[in-house]
Amino acid sequence: MIANLVQLAAEETEQNPLVPPGPELLVGTIAFAIVFFFFWKKLLPNINKVLEERRAAIEGGIEEADAMKVEAQSVLEQYKAQLAEARHEAARLRQEAQEQGATLIAEMRAEGQRQREEIVAAGHAQIEADRKAAAQALRQDVGTLATELAGKLVGESLEDHARQSRVIDRFLDELEEKAEAAR
Amino acid sequence: MSADQTQLAFDWSCRVLSDNGCGFPAPGLQSFMFKPLATVGGFEFNKVMLLALLATLVIVAFFWAAFGKAKVVPGKVQMIGEAGYDFVRRGIVYETLGKREGEKYVPLMVSLFFFIWIMNVWSVIPLAQFPVSSVIAYPAVLAAIVYLTWVVLTFKKHGFVGFFKNVTGYDKSLGAVLPLVMVIEFFSNLLVRPFTHAVRLFANMFAGHLMLVMFTVASWYLLNSWLVVGAGVSFVMTMAMICFELFVQAVQAYVFVLLACSYVQGALSEHH
Numbered sequence: 001m002i003a004n005l006v007q008l009a010a011e012e013t014e015q016n017p018l019v020p021p022g023p024e025l026l027v028g029t030i031a032f033a034i035v036f037f038f039f040w041k042k043l044l045p046n047i048n049k050v051l052e053e054r055r056a057a058i059e060g061g062i063e064e065a066d067a068m069k070v071e072a073q074s075v076l077e078q079y080k081a082q083l084a085e086a087r088h089e090a091a092r093l094r095q096e097a098q099e100q101g102a103t104l105i106a107e108m109r110a111e112g113q114r115q116r117e118e119i120v121a122a123g124h125a126q127i128e129a130d131r132k133a134a135a136q137a138l139r140q141d142v143g144t145l146a147t148e149l150a151g152k153l154v155g156e157s158l159e160d161h162a163r164q165s166r167v168i169d170r171f172l173d174e175l176e177e178k179a180e181a182a183r
Numbered sequence: 184m185s186a187d188q189t190q191l192a193f194d195w196s197c198r199v200l201s202d203n204g205c206g207f208p209a210p211g212l213q214s215f216m217f218k219p220l221a222t223v224g225g226f227e228f229n230k231v232m233l234l235a236l237l238a239t240l241v242i243v244a245f246f247w248a249a250f251g252k253a254k255v256v257p258g259k260v261q262m263i264g265e266a267g268y269d270f271v272r273r274g275i276v277y278e279t280l281g282k283r284e285g286e287k288y289v290p291l292m293v294s295l296f297f298f299i300w301i302m303n304v305w306s307v308i309p310l311a312q313f314p315v316s317s318v319i320a321y322p323a324v325l326a327a328i329v330y331l332t333w334v335v336l337t338f339k340k341h342g343f344v345g346f347f348k349n350v351t352g353y354d355k356s357l358g359a360v361l362p363l364v365m366v367i368e369f370f371s372n373l374l375v376r377p378f379t380h381a382v383r384l385f386a387n388m389f390a391g392h393l394m395l396v397m398f399t400v401a402s403w404y405l406l407n408s409w410l411v412v413g414a415g416v417s418f419v420m421t422m423a424m425i426c427f428e429l430f431v432q433a434v435q436a437y438v439f440v441l442l443a444c445s446y447v448q449g450a451l452s453e454h455h
Contacts, residue, residue, distance in 0.1 A: 017215060017319060017389065018382070024320030027232040031239040032324060035298045038243045040290040043250040047261075047268060050253035057255055 145175065198407040207404055210396035215317060215389070234315045238301040246297075271296045271440065279444040280451070288447055291332070295325060296440045303388055303432035306395065307425050314432070317388035319381065322439075326381035329443040336450035349450070380442055387435045391428045398424055 149171050153164070197205040219227035249264025257265060271293045276285040299316060306314035316322050338346050347353070352368035354361070398421040405414035 017212060018385075020318075020320035020323045023226060024232065024318055025324055027235050028321040028324035031235040032294065032298050032328070034239045035242050036291065036294040038246070039294045043246045044268070044290050044293065047250040047253050047265065050250075050255055050257075051265075054255045 197404060208400060210393055210400060214393065214396050231313065231315055231318050231321075234305045234311055234313060235302065235321060237311075238298060238305065238315060242297050242301055267297065268293060275437070275440050275444055279441065279448050284448075284451055285444075288444070291328075292440050292444060295329070295443060296436050299325065299384065299439055300433060300436035303436060304429075306388065306392055306428055306432065312395075314388040314392050316384050316435075317392045319385045322381040322384040325384075325439070326377045329380065329446060330377040332443075333446045333450050336447060340450060376446070380439070380446075383442075384435050384439050387431055391424075391431055394424050395421065395428060 149168075152171065153167055197208055217229040217231060219229050220233060221228045245260075246264055249260045250268075253261055272289050275296070276289050276292050279285070280288060299322075302315035302321060304314075305311040306317075334346075337349050341349050350369060350372045351365040352372075353365060357364055398417050402414050402417040402421055405411070405417055407414075
């Protein structure tokens with residue numbers, strides 16, 4: 001097929017537009033070779049480097065933003081944790097204060113109770129002691145008084161009942177007088 | 184055709200309805216032939232060669248401005264350059280070959296794309312007004328480079344026997360049809376493919392240039408008496424064709440590189 005064309009071309013010489021003239025082939029090759037050489041050796045490596053740098057820069061920016069986001073997140077979490085801890089602490093303190101208050105009240109109440117009992121006990125003891133002292137004194141006095149009364153009764157003749165009664169009354173009156181004098 | 188007829192061979196004095204007796208100077212093959220601008224030791228340097236080298240200059244200059252001192256925060260020129268680069272790298276190479284496999288071929292494909300595109304774009308640039316790729320030599324060179332890349336890659340990847348299995352689409356499951364398939368695939372891959380690869384680009388640019396020249400010439404030719412209406416229509420068509428050509432130029436560059444990538448992918452794949 002190509003051979004045919006070449007032959008055809010040879011017959012027509014210069015007229016066949018499908019037959020490439022030699023010099024033009026040469027110029028075409030050179031022209032393209034120059035373009036290719038510049039692209040291959042200089043221009044495309046140049047631009048590829050820059051494109052790579054740009055990609056890296058963009059990716060670097062994204063990474064940086066990511067890192068910052070992560071950091072912000074962690075700070076927020078930390079902050080939240082601290083806040084929660086603080087709340088917890090406050091609650092704990094309140095609870096503790098309440099408990100302490102309650103204990104304090106209970107303690108004071110117990111103390112009051114104890115003091116009251118002490119005072120009451122002391123009072124009782126005092127009363128008891130007074131009573132004993134009184135009883136002691138009374139016993140001594142009663143003996144003397146009984147002896148005195150008996151002497152008087154015996155001294156007087158025990159004639160009649162009326163007399164006896166008078167004696168007793170008189171004795172009692174004396175007693176009362178004595179007591180009043182003693183007061 | 185004689186040399187006098189080259190160089191946008193049309194007579195400015197020719198007008199429709201005029202009586203100097205010349206007809207419509209239709210564009211043809213002569214529109215693709217140029218007188219040498221200079222001859223150095225038998226080497227004829229013509230306008231197409233100049234435009235090809237200018238394409239190189241423009242591409243290298245632009246991308247030097249864009250990527251020469253590339254910055255992480257790009258300027259305007261670098262941004263445009265990056266957009267173009269990214270279009271080829273991501274939009275074509277990574278799409279077909281994948282990022283890992285494709286990275287090696289990015290320089291080749293980027294060069295191909297911009298070289299072809301700028302060669303095509305000359306078609307609508309005032310004063311240049313000629314698509315370099317409508318001269319078969321230039322697409323042929325590029326197709327040959329892709330072809331060589333593909334052949335060498337296939338050999339390297341699959342070895343001698345593997346190469347033939349790859350280019351003939353060897354597949355036992357085809358059974359009786361296999362010999363036929365192998366013959367067809369062999370021709371299609373090894374002989375026809377580089378040809379169609381080059382001609383696809385060439386023919387598109389060739390036809391586009393013919394259309395542009397035809398409407399341009401017709402706009403001038405019809406600019407006489409009542410046919411100015413025709414000239415107007417022709418002029419509008421010229422404008423429309425310029426827009427269309429701008430589109431085709433980019434598409435052809437894209438298709439050429441896309442095909443180059445798919446050939447490379449065929450060479451790298453385990454099963455054809």
